[in-house]
Amino acid sequence: MTPGTSPTPRVVGVALILIGMGATLTSMGIALDPYGRWGARLFPLAGSVALILLGAAELRQAPGASAVERRHLPAIAALLVLSVGYVWAISAVGYLIATAVAAPAALWIFGVRRPLGLLTAAISCPVAYHVVFFELLGVFPPLGRYVDLLDVVGGV
Amino acid sequence: MDIFPALIGVLADPVLLGWVLLAAVVGMVVGAIPGLTASAAIAMLLPLTFYMEPLPALAFLYVIGKSGRYGGSIAAILFNTPGTAASAATQLDGYPLARQGKASKAMKVATISSVIGDFTGEILLIAGVAWIAAIALKLGPPELFAVYFAAFIVIGSVIGKSVTRGLASAALGILVAMIGLDPISSTERFTFGSFHLTNGIGLVPLMIGIFVLGEVFAQIEDRGRAPALMATDDPARNRLSWAEYRPCLPHVARSSLIGAFIGMLPGLGSAIAAFVAYGEGKRRARDPEAWGTGALEGVAAPEAANNAVSGPSMAPLLTLGIPGSTIGAILIGVFLIHGIQIGPTMFLTSRDLVYALFACGLIGIAIYGVIGYFGAAFVGRFITRVPTRVLYPVIFLTSFVAAYTSRGNLFDVYVMVAAGFAGWAMRKLDFNPAAFVISFVLAGGAEETFRQALLLSDNGLMIFVTRPVALVFLLIGLAALLVRVRSLRRQTRAAVMTP
Numbered sequence: 317m318t319p320g321t322s323p324t325p326r327v328v329g330v331a332l333i334l335i336g337m338g339a340t341l342t343s344m345g346i347a348l349d350p351y352g353r354w355g356a357r358l359f360p361l362a363g364s365v366a367l368i369l370l371g372a373a374e375l376r377q378a379p380g381a382s383a384v385e386r387r388h389l390p391a392i393a394a395l396l397v398l399s400v401g402y403v404w405a406i407s408a409v410g411y412l413i414a415t416a417v418a419a420p421a422a423l424w425i426f427g428v429r430r431p432l433g434l435l436t437a438a439i440s441c442p443v444a445y446h447v448v449f450f451e452l453l454g455v456f457p458p459l460g461r462y463v464d465l466l467d468v469v470g471g472v
Numbered sequence: 473m474d475i476f477p478a479l480i481g482v483l484a485d486p487v488l489l490g491w492v493l494l495a496a497v498v499g500m501v502v503g504a505i506p507g508l509t510a511s512a513a514i515a516m517l518l519p520l521t522f523y524m525e526p527l528p529a530l531a532f533l534y535v536i537g538k539s540g541r542y543g544g545s546i547a548a549i550l551f552n553t554p555g556t557a558a559s560a561a562t563q564l565d566g567y568p569l570a571r572q573g574k575a576s577k578a579m580k581v582a583t584i585s586s587v588i589g590d591f592t593g594e595i596l597l598i599a600g601v602a603w604i605a606a607i608a609l610k611l612g613p614p615e616l617f618a619v620y621f622a623a624f625i626v627i628g629s630v631i632g633k634s635v636t637r638g639l640a641s642a643a644l645g646i647l648v649a650m651i652g653l654d655p656i657s658s659t660e661r662f663t664f665g666s667f668h669l670t671n672g673i674g675l676v677p678l679m680i681g682i683f684v685l686g687e688v689f690a691q692i693e694d695r696g697r698a699p700a701l702m703a704t705d706d707p708a709r710n711r712l713s714w715a716e717y718r719p720c721l722p723h724v725a726r727s728s729l730i731g732a733f734i735g736m737l738p739g740l741g742s743a744i745a746a747f748v749a750y751g752e753g754k755r756r757a758r759d760p761e762a763w764g765t766g767a768l769e770g771v772a773a774p775e776a777a778n779n780a781v782s783g784p785s786m787a788p789l790l791t792l793g794i795p796g797s798t799i800g801a802i803l804i805g806v807f808l809i810h811g812i813q814i815g816p817t818m819f820l821t822s823r824d825l826v827y828a829l830f831a832c833g834l835i836g837i838a839i840y841g842v843i844g845y846f847g848a849a850f851v852g853r854f855i856t857r858v859p860t861r862v863l864y865p866v867i868f869l870t871s872f873v874a875a876y877t878s879r880g881n882l883f884d885v886y887v888m889v890a891a892g893f894a895g896w897a898m899r900k901l902d903f904n905p906a907a908f909v910i911s912f913v914l915a916g917g918a919e920e921t922f923r924q925a926l927l928l929s930d931n932g933l934m935i936f937v938t939r940p941v942a943l944v945f946l947l948i949g950l951a952a953l954l955v956r957v958r959s960l961r962r963q964t965r966a967a968v969m970t971p
Contacts, residue, residue: 328901332640339647339662347659356654359919360661363646370640377636388693392896395692395868399685399889402872407882415869422865425692437865445873453523455877 325377332371339364394425410460411450415442475598475834478827482531482835491528492832495535496840500848502536503543503559504855505863506551507691510540511798515679516870518805519877526810530829533806535836537799538590538782541742542840543851545582545775549575550852558742558778561750565763565770572766576710579848581768582775584717585724587841589776592728593735593783594837598830601819605791608816613924614935616792618945620918623794625949626737627907629956634902641904645911646918648673655916656923668883675805676878678912681891682898682905683798684871689896691864720772723753727773731780736787741797741906742778749777783833790826791816793917798906801913 343360354361398421405414419441420434428434450457457466482488502513514533521529544559549566562582569578611619628642629635651662652672663669727749734745753773754763763770785796786803793815795801807814812822819826844851875888898905929935936942 324901328637335644342662342664346654346661347657349657349659355923356657356659356661359915359922360647360650363643363650366643367640367647370636370643373636374640391692392689395689396889396893399868399872399892400886403882403885403889406872406876406885411873418872419865419869422868423862426861426865428861428865433862441866441869445869449873449877453520453877456880458876458880458882 325374329371329374329377332367332374334371336364336367336369336371339367391425395422398422398425406458406460408461410464410466411457412442412446412465413460413463415445474823474827475830478824478831479834482828482831488528488531488832489835491524491532492535492836493839495532496539496836496843499536499539499541500543500546500840500844500851501855503540504546504851505858506547507687507694507860508867509683509687510537510543511679511802512683512687512867513540514799514802515676515683516867516874518676518679518802519874521806522809522878526806526812527825527828527832529806529810530803530825531832531836533799533803534786534829534833535840538779538833538836539840539844541779541782542583542586542590542775542844544778545586545771546579546844546848546852547855549578549582549771550849551856558746558781559774560743561746561774561778562771564750564774565765565767568764568766569768569771574710574766575852576849577712577716578768578771579852580710580712580845581717581720581771583841583844583848585720585727585772585775586779586844587837588724589728589731589778589780590782590837591834592725592776593732593780594830594833595783596732597783597787598827601787601790601826604787605816605819608791611792611941612939613921613928614939614942615945617918617921617925618936618939618942618949619792619794620914620921622945622949622952623788623914624911624918626952627910628904629953635953635956635960637902638904638907641898641907642911645908646915648678648908649912649915650919655920673887673912674879674881674884675808675913677875677884677888678891679802679805679909680871680875681888681893682895682909684867684874685888685892686895686899686905688864688868688871689892690899691860694860716768717772719758720769723749723757723769723773724776726756727753727775727777728780731777732784734777735781735784735796737796741785742781745781746774746778750774783830790814790818795910795913798909801910804913 340361343357343364346357346360348357349355398418402414402418405417408414416438419437423434423437428437446457449455459466482492498513498517499510502508503510514536517533517536521532524532541558545562545566548559548563549570552563552567552570566578566582569575624642624646625639628639647662649672651669653659653663653670654661660670727745730749730752731742731745734741734748750763750770750773753769754760757763757767757769759767781797785800788794788796789800789803793804795804804814812818812825871888871892872885875885876882878884895905897903898908925935926932931938936946
C-alpha cells in the first residue's frame with residue numbers, strides 16, 4: 317500500500333491532532349520544579365506537540381479508501397467486551413469462575429460450537445491455569461470481591 | 473576469549489541445556505504458526521521467567537527469538553503464509569519449490585542458510601560487542617541523547633508503510649512512557665488523579681497486549697481458515713546434494729553480512745534484512761529470471777539475512793541499553809526484573825552472564841539447526857493439526873493470566889486489554905506497533921540523558937550542536953528521515969503513473 321492509499325488519513329490526522337492537543341493541555345498542567353524550570357514538563361510537551369504536527373502532516377496527504385473491513389467488527393467488538401468483562405469478573409467472582417465463563421465464550425467467538433468442547437474448556441481451562449500459575453509458580457491468585465470458588469473449596 | 477569458558481560452562485550444565493533445547497523447539501513451532509511471532513511467544517512467556525535464575529531466563533527467551541525467526545520459513549514454504557514478516561521473502565521461492573514437490577529440499581536449504589547466517593551474526597556480535605561497549609563508555613549524556621534521538625527517528629520512519637504514522641507511533645510510545653511520577657522530581661504526569669497510574673504503565677502488560685492480545689484480535693478475521701499443507705514425502709526429489717547447495721553459498725555469505733549490518737541498526741529488523749538480501753541476491757544472480765519461480769538461492773539469501781540479524785541486534789541493547797528489535801525490548805524487561813543494569817557497564821559488572829548468554833545462543837543455533845534439518849516437515853504437519861479456533865482462545869486466556877502474573881495486579885490486566893485493542897487498531901491503520909513499544913522503552917533513558925545534558929550545558933540546547941559525536945547522530949536521524957520521505961514520494965509517483 318502506498319502512502320496515498322493509506323486508510324483514512326483525514327480521520328487519523330484529526331484524531332492525532334485531538335490527542336496531541338489534549339496531551340499538550342495536560343502537559344502544561346505538570347508542575348514546574350522548585351527552581352521554576354520545565355524539567356518534568358519538557359518531554360511530555362515535546363511528544364504532544366509532535367503528535368499535533370504529525371496529525372497536520374497526515375491531513376495534507378491525499379484521501380485514500382478505508383482499508384478497515386467492517387465485516388469482522390462485531391466479532392472484534394464481542395472479543396473486546398469479553399476482555400473487559402473477563403477482567404471485571406475476575407475482580408468480582410475470582411479467577412476460577414470468571415475463567416470458567418470466559419473460556420467457552422472465547423471459543424464461541426472463534427467459531428467453536430460443540431457443546432462438549434465448550435463444557436470441557438469451562439472445566440479444564442480454570443483448573444489448568446490455576447494449577448500452573450497459582451500452585452506451581454506460587455503467584456497469589458486474584459480473589460473475588462463478592463464470591464470466590466477458592467473459599468468454597470477451601471483454598472485448594 | 474571469554475566465549476570458550478562460557479561455552480564449556482553451558483555445556484556442563486544439563487538444566488541450562490534443557491532450557492535451550494526447549495526454547496529451540498518452542499520458538500520453531502511458534503514461528504511456524506501463521507500469525508504468531510517469536511515476539512508474541514516471548515512476551516507471553518516473559519512472566520514465567522521471573523521465577524527462574526537470570527541466565528536460564530535470558531537464554532530461554534533469546535533462543536526462542538532465534539529459532540522463531542527460523543520457524544517462520546516453515547510456514548512460508550509449506551503453507552504459502554509467512555509465519556513471521558521476516559520470512560515473507562522466503563515465501564517467494566519457497567512456496568513454488570513446495571508446489572514442485574520439493575518442500576523438504578527448500579526447508580533444508582532454509583535451515584542450513586539460517587544456521588550459517590545466525591552463526592555469522594552471533595560471532596560478529598561476540599567479536600565486536602566488547603569493543604562497542606568500550607566506545608559507549610566514553611559517550612556522555614549529550615551523545616547518548618543524540619543516539620536516542622536517531623533511534624526514535626529511524627524506528628519511527630524507516631519501517632512501516634507511512635512515515636507520519638510511524639513517527640506518530642513513536643510519539644505515542646513516548647507519551648505513554650511519561651505516565652506516572654517524574655523520576656527526578658516525583659511530579660505527577662498524565663495520572664489524572666488515579667493512584668494506579670502513579671506507578672506508570674508496566675512494560676510486560678503493554679507488550680503482552682500489543683504483541684499477543686493484538687494478534688488474537690487480528691486472527692478473528694482469519695478464524696476458520698486452516699492452512700493447507702504442501703506434500704513433503706517424496707524422498708527422491710527432496711535429497712539435497714552439495715552440488716545443489718554450493719551455488720547458494722556466495723548468496724548466504726553476502727546475505728549474512730547484510731543481515732548483520734542491518735541488525736546493528738535499531739528498529740530495522742529481520743524483514744528489511746530479508747528483502748534487501750533477496751533483492752541484492754537477485755541482482756547478482758547468474759539466472760535472475762529463475763528467482764521467484766523456485767530458485768534454491770532465493771530461499772537461501774533471505775533466510776541467511778533474517779537470522780543474521782538476531783545476534784547483532786543485541787549490540788545496541790547490551791552496549792547502550794537501546795533495543796534493536798522488539799525482542800530486544802522484551803529482553804530489557806528480563807534484565808530489569810533480575811536487577812541487571814544494561815549498558816556499557818554491563819561488561820564490567822555482568823561479563824560472565826553476557827558471554828554465557830552468547831554461548832547459549834550458539835548452542836541454540838546448533839540445536840534448532842539439527843531439529844529443523846530433520847524435523848521441519850514434522851513441525852509443519854503438527855501445526856496443521858492444531859485448529860486455530862482452539863489455539864487462539866487458549867492464547868487469549870493465557871495472555872490475561874500472564875499479564876496478571878507480572879505484578880499480581882488486575883490494573884495491569886486492564887492495561888493489557890487496552891494495549892491489545894490499540895495494537896490491533898494500530899495494525900489496521902498502518903501505525904507501527906514495534907515503533908510504539910521500542911519508543912516506550914527508550915523514552916525514560918532519552919529523557920534522563922536530555923535533562924542531564926542540559927544540566928551540563930552553559931548554552932542550553934547548543935550542547936547538542938557543539939559536541940561533534942552528538943551532532944553526527946542528530947544528522948544521521950534527520951538524514952534517515954529525509955531519505956525515507958523521498959523514497960516514499962518516489963513510490964507514490966510511480967504508483968500514480970502506473971495505469
